[in-house]
Amino acid sequence: MIRVVIAEDQQMLRGALTSLLAFETDIKVLAEVSDGQKAWDVIQSEQPDVCLLDIEIPFISGLELAEKIRNANIPSKIIIVTTFARPGYLQKAIDSQVNGYLLKDEPIDFLIESIRKVMNGERVVSMDLAATLFMKEKNPLSERETEVLRLVKDGLATREISKVLFLTKGTVRNYLSSAIQKLEAESRQQAVNIATEKGWL
Incomplete structure (x- = not known):
């Protein structure tokens, strides 16, 4: 039996996933939670076979959770699900050694098959997401500029x-000015939006 934890903040989608996975005789949903902190608590106590994590959940994001799971040497397989095909996010997911990275608009059968595949040691990435790897932009921001943004x-x-x-305050302004210039933005808020969109924050 493949034991799964689902972390997804949209209640309707979370409920639908749980209901659909319940039809599979080899998959059991241990818990379905709405935020990263609850997910982390369950993952530590239950050590599920597969963690199905939305990338943008409150408190602890899906990518941050992936990092925590790996750092804690918890053997769970990790599948990230996202609405966004952002190269920066995908690169972070690869760096965090996730086992699957799927778009939310994939058919449910693709998700179910992906759960089984990662349990067999395979890595699964949605085709549209795989294409974004070839469009990957290098992050021009320094660590300090990223921190300030x-x-x-x-x-x-x-x-x-x-x-x-x-x-x-002058040094902070210098970092902001440099980040705005590198991102070809017109304001600090626009710089934040650009960096977020590209998955660099």
């Missing part, structure tokens, strides 16, 4: 960012 995304002002990172 991430804090802007969290709603922090320059003064607050300078306190969090122990930098002067």
Whole structure:
């Protein structure tokens, strides 16, 4: 029996997945949860065979969960599901050694077959997602610029960012200016949007 945990914040989709997987005689849904923290608690206690993780769930994202699972040496297979074919996300997923990376608009049969395939040691990637690997852009942002933009995304002002990172306000502005320039953006918010869209934040 393949024991599965589903982490998906959209209730209707989560319920549908659970119901459809229940028809499979070799698959059992151990738990279906709405956020990354709940998923992490269940994964640690139950150590499921397969973790089916939405990429953008609250508290701990699917990719962050994948990293935590690998760092904790939990042997679960990981399948990331996403609405977005973003090269940056796919690269992060590959770096986190996920076993599957699927688009949400794949047929349910493809998902069920993917669960079985990863249990047999195969890696599964949606065809449309595989194509994005060839369009992969190199992230031009430095680690510090990424950090500053991430804090802007969290709603922090320059003064607050300078306190969090122990930098002067001038230095924070310099990092922001550099990031805006590299991303060919017109404002810090647009820079955040571009970096998020490309999966770099």
